[in-house]
Amino acid sequence: MTGDGSSAMAAATESIRRIPALDIESFIHRAFLKAGMPDGDANIVAQLMADADLNGSDGHGVFRLPGYIKRILSGGLNLTPDIKVEKERDAMALVNGDNGQGHLVMRYCAQKAMEKAKQSGIAWVGAHHSNHAGPASLYAKMPLAEDMIGLYAAIGNANHLPPWGGTEMLLSTNPIAFAVPAMEEPDVVLDMATTVAAYGKVKAAAQRGEQMPEGWMIDREGNPLTDPTKSDEGFLLPIGGPKGYGLALMIGLLAGTLNGAAFGKDVIDFNADFVTPTNTGQFVAAINIAAFAGIDNFKRSVDSVIRSMKTSPTLPGYDEVHLPGEQSHRKRLDRAENGVPLHDGLLKVLADLAEELDVGPLA
Amino acid sequence: MTGDGSSAMAAATESIRRIPALDIESFIHRAFLKAGMPDGDANIVAQLMADADLNGSDGHGVFRLPGYIKRILSGGLNLTPDIKVEKERDAMALVNGDNGQGHLVMRYCAQKAMEKAKQSGIAWVGAHHSNHAGPASLYAKMPLAEDMIGLYAAIGNANHLPPWGGTEMLLSTNPIAFAVPAMEEPDVVLDMATTVAAYGKVKAAAQRGEQMPEGWMIDREGNPLTDPTKSDEGFLLPIGGPKGYGLALMIGLLAGTLNGAAFGKDVIDFNADFVTPTNTGQFVAAINIAAFAGIDNFKRSVDSVIRSMKTSPTLPGYDEVHLPGEQSHRKRLDRAENGVPLHDGLLKVLADLAEELDVGPLA
Numbered sequence: 001m002t003g004d005g006s007s008a009m010a011a012a013t014e015s016i017r018r019i020p021a022l023d024i025e026s027f028i029h030r031a032f033l034k035a036g037m038p039d040g041d042a043n044i045v046a047q048l049m050a051d052a053d054l055n056g057s058d059g060h061g062v063f064r065l066p067g068y069i070k071r072i073l074s075g076g077l078n079l080t081p082d083i084k085v086e087k088e089r090d091a092m093a094l095v096n097g098d099n100g101q102g103h104l105v106m107r108y109c110a111q112k113a114m115e116k117a118k119q120s121g122i123a124w125v126g127a128h129h130s131n132h133a134g135p136a137s138l139y140a141k142m143p144l145a146e147d148m149i150g151l152y153a154a155i156g157n158a159n160h161l162p163p164w165g166g167t168e169m170l171l172s173t174n175p176i177a178f179a180v181p182a183m184e185e186p187d188v189v190l191d192m193a194t195t196v197a198a199y200g201k202v203k204a205a206a207q208r209g210e211q212m213p214e215g216w217m218i219d220r221e222g223n224p225l226t227d228p229t230k231s232d233e234g235f236l237l238p239i240g241g242p243k244g245y246g247l248a249l250m251i252g253l254l255a256g257t258l259n260g261a262a263f264g265k266d267v268i269d270f271n272a273d274f275v276t277p278t279n280t281g282q283f284v285a286a287i288n289i290a291a292f293a294g295i296d297n298f299k300r301s302v303d304s305v306i307r308s309m310k311t312s313p314t315l316p317g318y319d320e321v322h323l324p325g326e327q328s329h330r331k332r333l334d335r336a337e338n339g340v341p342l343h344d345g346l347l348k349v350l351a352d353l354a355e356e357l358d359v360g361p362l363a
Numbered sequence: 364m365t366g367d368g369s370s371a372m373a374a375a376t377e378s379i380r381r382i383p384a385l386d387i388e389s390f391i392h393r394a395f396l397k398a399g400m401p402d403g404d405a406n407i408v409a410q411l412m413a414d415a416d417l418n419g420s421d422g423h424g425v426f427r428l429p430g431y432i433k434r435i436l437s438g439g440l441n442l443t444p445d446i447k448v449e450k451e452r453d454a455m456a457l458v459n460g461d462n463g464q465g466h467l468v469m470r471y472c473a474q475k476a477m478e479k480a481k482q483s484g485i486a487w488v489g490a491h492h493s494n495h496a497g498p499a500s501l502y503a504k505m506p507l508a509e510d511m512i513g514l515y516a517a518i519g520n521a522n523h524l525p526p527w528g529g530t531e532m533l534l535s536t537n538p539i540a541f542a543v544p545a546m547e548e549p550d551v552v553l554d555m556a557t558t559v560a561a562y563g564k565v566k567a568a569a570q571r572g573e574q575m576p577e578g579w580m581i582d583r584e585g586n587p588l589t590d591p592t593k594s595d596e597g598f599l600l601p602i603g604g605p606k607g608y609g610l611a612l613m614i615g616l617l618a619g620t621l622n623g624a625a626f627g628k629d630v631i632d633f634n635a636d637f638v639t640p641t642n643t644g645q646f647v648a649a650i651n652i653a654a655f656a657g658i659d660n661f662k663r664s665v666d667s668v669i670r671s672m673k674t675s676p677t678l679p680g681y682d683e684v685h686l687p688g689e690q691s692h693r694k695r696l697d698r699a700e701n702g703v704p705l706h707d708g709l710l711k712v713l714a715d716l717a718e719e720l721d722v723g724p725l726a
Contacts, residue, residue, distance in 0.1 A: 089654050091454030092484030121455030124485045126655065149617070166675030166684040178613040188616065190609040222678040239603025246553040246687040249672070250541040253551065254512070257664045258655050264671050291452050292489065292621050301620045308627050309612070312529030315585040321529040324609040 017347060018339030019363050024062050025050035027350070027362040031065060034357045035072045036079050037101070045103045048138055053340045056331035057135035057191075059200035062362075063346060064134065066353050067271065068101070074274035077101060077131060083108050091120040094259060095127045099277045102133030106282055110142040110150070113286040117148055121291035126254075126283040128261035132157050132270060133282060136177035137191035137328070143179070143286040144187055147295045150179040153251045154282040155263055157270035160199050160236045164245035167220055169235055170264045173198055174251040179325075181289070183299035185306040189325030194248040195236040202228050202236075207345070256281040380710060381702030382726050387425050388413035390713070393722040394428055398435045399442050400464070408466045411501055416703045419694035420498035420554075422563035425725075426709060427497065429716050430634065431464070437637035440464060440494060446471050454483040457622060458490040462640045465496030469645055473505040473513070476649040480511055484654035489617075489646040491624035495520050495633060496645060499540035500554035500691070506542070506649040507550055510658045513542040516614045517645040518626055520633035523562050523599045527608035530583055532598055533627045536561055537614040542688075544652075546662035548669040552688030557611040558599040565591050565599075570708070619644040 025046045032042035053061030071077045081100025085093045093112050097105035109125040116123035133139065136152050143150035156172025163170060173193035180188045197216040205212050206228035217225040217234045225234035238244025256263030261281025268278045289298050312321050335341075342350075347362070354361040388409045395405035416424030434440045444463025448456045456475050460468035472488040479486035496502065499515050506513035519535025526533060536556035543551045560579040568575050569591035580588040580597045588597040601607025619626030624644025631641045652661050675684050698704075705713075710725070717724040 087654060089484030092654050094655050120483055121452030122487045163672040163675055163684045165677055165681035167678055168675035170671055170675060180616045190613050192606045192609060196603055222680060239606050240559055243555045243602050246555060250553050253543045257668060260656060264668050291455050292457050293623060305620060305627050308533055309526040312526050312531035312533060314528055315530055317585060318528035321526045
């Protein structure tokens with residue numbers, strides 16, 4: 001697990017290096033600063049992105065930096081946004097992100113939700129004119145610090161999914177995340193796309209020259225598509241068929257339409273268009289546990305649920321039952337001690353970025 | 364579609380009769396009244412159950428009446444519950460259902476959520492000591508009347524699902540429902556179990572002597588189980604594998620653990636035990652659209668999303684794209700005009716019930 005390339009692990013690990021999270025954070029900070037982001041904001045975004053890498057959200061940490069920087073240098077992001085509440089009541093707010101970096105907007109929204117939920121018991125804060133904010137779990141987990149349950153959902157920044165039975169890509173992988181605190185056990189954190197596979201997994205399979213299993217994608221005739229280099233010829237499949245389509249649609253209506261953010265035909269493919277504002281929509285909700293129950297009692301009950309799941313006998317082929325967030329928790333412990341594993345391919349891209357920006361390299 | 368048994372449709376329809384919804388409602392009312400439920404409560408429950416039948420929720424309307432009556436006659440339900448708020452803040456309440464009929468408890472919760480959301484913008488009301496309340500969509504749809512979005516989830520009343528990779532049935536099909544109002548188009552209403560198939564579909568396949576498709580259930584070795592008469596030898600599969608397991612778990616924590624209701628090992632199988640209080644947990648949330656946007660503008664935007672989905676070209680084998688709730692809406696129009704189709708088998712059971720209770724028969 002330490003990625004030192006020794007003995008039998010050499011073949012599998014020689015293309016991976018372990019980089020301390022603090023080095024990653026510092027590099028991201030340098031890059032944003034050089035691209036023109038104010039120091040305080042660059043600090044916040046760098047910390048959240050490095051946090052994503054620590055948590056094992058490999059497609060949402062430093063991996064995203066080149067795309068974010070490209071958007072800034074293309075003039076597609078507002079570096080000095082006036083992020084503010086446009087409408088609010090006791091238990092809700094609608095936030096205008098002013099086309100700022102999504103991490104800043106969603107951190108603002110999560111804090112606002114926690115602040116309101118302290119009094120009102122629950123609060124829901126939606127955003128429009130936001131941008132890609134990294135993994136959903138980051139914002140669902142923020143309320144945990146105040147002994148609250150977190151809920152987050154977002155409209156993905158590219159459409160890869162048609163409505164069920166259709167062929168026009170009008171939906172994204174629209175992820176949803178929940179975080180529930182435990183006492184002695186790791187917190188329960190679910191962070192899932194509403195598609196069987198996230199699009200990043202398709203791209204990763206293509207990079208590795210591997211075939212995809214049936215069930216990830218279909219082509220325009222409805223046949224299984226297993227060659228990831230042909231992903232442009234088909235679309236992702238939602239979980240549970242029409243159910244996952246329904247979930248993606250509902251998240252779109254709640255995170256997009258309700259907030260006045262882009263949904264459906266209006267979604268910009270942010271991997272192809274680095275200039276047009278994305279008008280990304282997201283929401284975060286915080287549920288104040290103290291309003292419902294004694295906090296310690298609740299957390300102990302969550303421990304008890306976790307333990308009952310963990311002690312279930314297993315199916316053939318399964319070593320153990322996992323709780324949502326458990327594997328991320330283990331990765332975090334490992335990565336905090338041994339560094340974040342980054343592929344040579346990504347390290348090369350980041351080295352090129354350092355040269356382009358003329359900032360100190362990552363490692 | 365009228366079920367009159369004419370010509371080519373004879374074989375398919377001869378075992379079905381169309382019964383006016385008002386007759387169903389009146390029969391349910393008579394049965395509950397005779398079983399000892401106060402008149403006003405019997406009215407409310409009968410109306411909601413007939414509504415479920417009109418909406419096409421065939422497993423949640425009059426079909427459930429014999430089980431409900433059996434629970435009452437077994438002493439498992441409180442006929443004169445003191446349904447009340449135990450804890451509340453501006454945007455939340457925790458309701459004790461006092462072991463009353465679930466429909467009464469959840470209607471109370473939905474009304475409380477709407478009342479609070481008028482001021483606070485959103486409200487979330489959880490319940491414990493509730494009971495089975497019929498289809499999730501009933502309560503998600505209630506806030507539509509006040510131009511609010513509804514959200515509902517419940518812990519199912521029997522465990523049919525192990526944690527992912529396990530074999531101990533610790534989870535139920537835990538359904539979730541969302542309802543979003545449109546302007547000219549039918550409202551968008553998603554009501555879904557977090558399993559590929561609801562358990563009622565397994566029982567229906569067994570009744571019809573049909574095999575199940577692969578993907579609905581597996582046996583204790585992890586192999587596909589397709590014979591519905593052997594459903595006791597296996598368990599339901601969650602949508603998207605570990606994702607559906609994660610959703611069922613999160614709904615359990617939110618609707619059960621947070622409310623002090625039964626979840627996991629504590630869930631009573633209400634089809635086997637008609638005496639022990641179920642301590643069912645559910646929650647309903649109402650989001651006040653006016654807090655976020657102009658109501659008409661929002662509804663028009665929803666219409667526009669619906670139309671963009673409907674006009675997507677279709678995959679081979681699909682005649683049209685459906686929105687969640689669209690087929691239920693069509694069924695409602697048909698059933699309101701032509702009656703609710705009930706199978707002879709169910710009609711026989713209801714005739715027996717009428718005799719047992721000594722009330723006027725359904726038809």
